[in-house]
Amino acid sequence: MPQTPVSSDVSQPTEPPLSGFVVAIDGPSGSGKSSVSKQVARTLRYAYLDTGAMYRALTWWCLEQHVDLDDAAAVTAAAGDFPLEIGTDPDAAHVLVGGVDVGEAIRETRISTTVSKVATVIPVRELLRRLQRELISAAAAEHGGVVVEGRDITTVVAPDASVRILLTASEQARLARRSRELHGDAEATSVSATRSQIVDRDRLDSTVSEFTVAADGVTTVDTSDLDFDGSVAAVLQVVAAART
Numbered sequence: 001m002p003q004t005p006v007s008s009d010v011s012q013p014t015e016p017p018l019s020g021f022v023v024a025i026d027g028p029s030g031s032g033k034s035s036v037s038k039q040v041a042r043t044l045r046y047a048y049l050d051t052g053a054m055y056r057a058l059t060w061w062c063l064e065q066h067v068d069l070d071d072a073a074a075v076t077a078a079a080g081d082f083p084l085e086i087g088t089d090p091d092a093a094h095v096l097v098g099g100v101d102v103g104e105a106i107r108e109t110r111i112s113t114t115v116s117k118v119a120t121v122i123p124v125r126e127l128l129r130r131l132q133r134e135l136i137s138a139a140a141a142e143h144g145g146v147v148v149e150g151r152d153i154t155t156v157v158a159p160d161a162s163v164r165i166l167l168t169a170s171e172q173a174r175l176a177r178r179s180r181e182l183h184g185d186a187e188a189t190s191v192s193a194t195r196s197q198i199v200d201r202d203r204l205d206s207t208v209s210e211f212t213v214a215a216d217g218v219t220t221v222d223t224s225d226l227d228f229d230g231s232v233a234a235v236l237q238v239v240a241a242a243r244t
């Protein structure tokens, strides 16, 4: 896995352009980014990259290494020595850290409630941005295209993507979806318990990324009143329009 040193030198020569067809999708928690992006990738036979999983895996690695998540320098050092291996097959996504399969562990509440501490460390974001661009280019070259989702893909990681989409949904819809996902039938009574995993985390994350308002050239797809299939169709429509 490529490791890149952290640098604050913004006057470096420009990096290579992305290769292949890249669909960049950003949005807040519960908007449907992961599930919709994965299905869009399957439909188009493209690769799929979940950048949120990378931040989650780094958080797992920090906890594993007993790194104090409030110590930005220590978190940055851990990011510079991050043995990540992430797959880009939408049907067989795998996330390994130091050879350990962390696919399930990174979805645990202890990660969901602490990942923003890692994701708001600016040098960490620069490290992961570079790694993500390498992964995007490699996956797009191999599969002809890639769908990549996160919070800063349309604006920072891949502003040169072929298609850029902001996937949104009302706070109420996002809370209900995540609550249903986490608590099944107890959905109606668990919305308040889910709120901190959604609203509070988005508030913290939005201090380093803009994912509530579409940047210039980014198409907004509001899924508040769409079901899952309708959301996938809406995204595919934007992609099709960009290819004609």
Ligand SMILES: Nc1ncnc2c1ncn2[C@@H]1O[C@H](COP(=O)(O)OP(=O)(O)O)[C@@H](O)[C@H]1O
Pocket (backbone or CB within 6 Å): 027, 028, 029, 030, 031, 032, 033, 034, 035, 036, 177, 178, 181, 223, 226, 227, 228, 229, 231
């Ligand atoms: N348009 C939709 N309508 C209803 N449920 C949806 C829709 N899009 C996604 N979901 C469901 O909502 C939950 C959260 O979606 P997810 O893709 O994890 O969102 P995100 O990656 O943006 O946090 C999942 O259980 C997913 O199946």
Ligand SMILES: Nc1ccn([C@H]2C[C@H](O)[C@@H](COP(=O)(O)OP(=O)(O)O)O2)c(=O)n1
Pocket (backbone or CB within 6 Å): 028, 029, 030, 034, 051, 052, 053, 055, 056, 115, 116, 119, 149, 150, 151, 152, 153, 201, 205, 209
């Ligand atoms: N490109 C990205 C992707 C995710 N993040 C952060 C924001 C989130 O708190 C975590 C986890 O992202 P993830 O997409 O898995 O979050 P959700 O549970 O789908 O809301 O990582 C980020 O800062 N930049």
